[in-house]
Amino acid sequence: xxxxxxxxxxxxxxxxxxxxxxxxxxxxxxxxxxxxxxxxxxxxxxxxxxxxxxxxxxxxxxxxxxxxxxxxxxxxxxxxxxxxxxxxxxxxxxxxxxxxxxxxxxxxxxxxxxxxxxxxxxxxxxxxxxxxxxxxxxxxxxxxxxxxxxxxxxxxxxxxxxxxxxxxxxxxxxxxxxxxxxxxxxxxxxxxxxxxxxxxxxxxxxxxxxxxxxxxxxxxxxxxxxxxxxxxxxxxxxxxxxxxxxxxxxxxxxxxxxxxxxxxxxxxxxxxxxxxxxxxxxxxxxxxxxxxxxxxxxxxxxxxxxxxxxxxxxxxxxxxxxxxxxxxxxxxxxxxxxxxxxxxxxxxxxxxxxxxxxxxxxxxxxxxxxxxxxxxxxxxxxxxxxxxxxxxxxxxxxxxxxxxxxx
Numbered sequence: 001x002x003x004x005x006x007x008x009x010x011x012x013x014x015x016x017x018x019x020x021x022x023x024x025x026x027x028x029x030x031x032x033x034x035x036x037x038x039x040x041x042x043x044x045x046x047x048x049x050x051x052x053x054x055x056x057x058x059x060x061x062x063x064x065x066x067x068x069x070x071x072x073x074x075x076x077x078x079x080x081x082x083x084x085x086x087x088x089x090x091x092x093x094x095x096x097x098x099x100x101x102x103x104x105x106x107x108x109x110x111x112x113x114x115x116x117x118x119x120x121x122x123x124x125x126x127x128x129x130x131x132x133x134x135x136x137x138x139x140x141x142x143x144x145x146x147x148x149x150x151x152x153x154x155x156x157x158x159x160x161x162x163x164x165x166x167x168x169x170x171x172x173x174x175x176x177x178x179x180x181x182x183x184x185x186x187x188x189x190x191x192x193x194x195x196x197x198x199x200x201x202x203x204x205x206x207x208x209x210x211x212x213x214x215x216x217x218x219x220x221x222x223x224x225x226x227x228x229x230x231x232x233x234x235x236x237x238x239x240x241x242x243x244x245x246x247x248x249x250x251x252x253x254x255x256x257x258x259x260x261x262x263x264x265x266x267x268x269x270x271x272x273x274x275x276x277x278x279x280x281x282x283x284x285x286x287x288x289x290x291x292x293x294x295x296x297x298x299x300x301x302x303x304x305x306x307x308x309x310x311x312x313x314x315x316x317x318x319x320x321x322x323x324x325x326x327x328x329x330x331x332x333x334x335x336x337x338x339x340x341x342x343x344x345x346x347x348x349x350x351x352x353x354x355x356x357x358x359x360x361x362x363x364x365x366x367x368x369x370x371x372x373x374x375x376x377x378x379x380x381x382x383x384x385x386x387x388x389x390x391x392x393x394x395x396x397x398x399x400x401x402x403x404x405x406x407x
Contacts, residue, residue, distance in 0.1 A: 002305025044070030091120030174231030
């Protein structure tokens with residue numbers, strides 16, 4: 001095991017339980033007569049660094065009835081470990097030939113009846129396979145996937161859809177709204193909305209009214225929509241915003257999708273570490289690595305587990321939003337142009353320098369002799385083979401050799 005994620009099990013589980021309880025309180029805090037709902041944990045990609053099966057197991061432990069995955073390709077990994085409903089967030093589209101084949105495999109599986117497909121445009125809405133459980137997605141200010149309000153209303157008014165619903169060929173699970181993290185701009189506010197209501201809440205309320213109109217149309221033509229149809233599946237709302245939606249729309253059930261906050265919200269419970277595999281004493285001007293870069297001073301060359309295949313130093317672009325962030329970006333760029341890059345590995349509280357860009361499975365790091373003496377004087381052990389270095393990672397792009405959970 002050379003690159004590992006260590007999980008403080010009791011602290012991590014306490015955090016996930018606290019998030020569950022907070023969301024349930026916000027969703028269900030509407031007084032008598034309000035429809036309920038629940039949180040919907042999201043397990044997608046690399047499982048937020050923890051793995052999909054681990055998140056499926058934890059979702060079972062949290063006692064939730066529904067779990068969301070990112071794509072159809074992730075369904076088998078969680079279906080074998082989780083007995084509830086599984087929502088596929090990426091909209092179904094038969095024009096994606098490879099995904100369509102995987103959908104066919106899932107439809108032939110023993111857990112096919114537990115899988116819910118998202119419908120995000122008019123073209124795919126007209127092609128919904130018989131026997132499908134569907135969640136319509138409305139386009140929001142996120143502008144990624146979703147139906148326009150006019151297209152959704154027009155589609156639910158079609159005779160073909162009425163026939164599919166009446167015959168039980170299509171089972172409606174509600175409306176999905178994927179909202180942005182930043183606050184969107186709202187250009188029109190209904191007169192009956194309380195002052196100070198957030199733009200995200202206003203956007204949800206607007207869609208709630210549209211969805212209510214769609215369900216009323218189906219009721220008018222005597223289509224049995226089922227008990228879950230009047231449900232909003234929302235993301236990126238704060239607890240206060242969920243309470244506000246509940247207050248404005250007490251007749252709608254609310255399912256709150258949650259991923260990062262649930263799994264990664266307690267950063268202190270998660271620790272990425274690379275195992276030291278070799279330590280070499282090098283002198284000033286010693287050449288090392290693929291690129292034969294020369295040491296700037298006497299010190300240690302440390303080879304540590306963790307490279308590009310693990311996601312080490314693989315950062316996504318982050319726009320600089322203020323002057324300080326721009327200055328940091330400019331300074332980092334200047335250092336890299338001069339052939340120097342800080343690594344995400346640390347000894348004590350000191351981030352170490354890369355000797356050269358990380359390799360596929362290991363990284364080579366500089367630790368100057370002066371820094372070794374200073375660290376040892378403050379009680380640190382000199383780096384040695386078999387010990388570990390902490391590593392800062394982006395959990396959604398990290399791949400660990402092992403995930404170790406303390407009891």
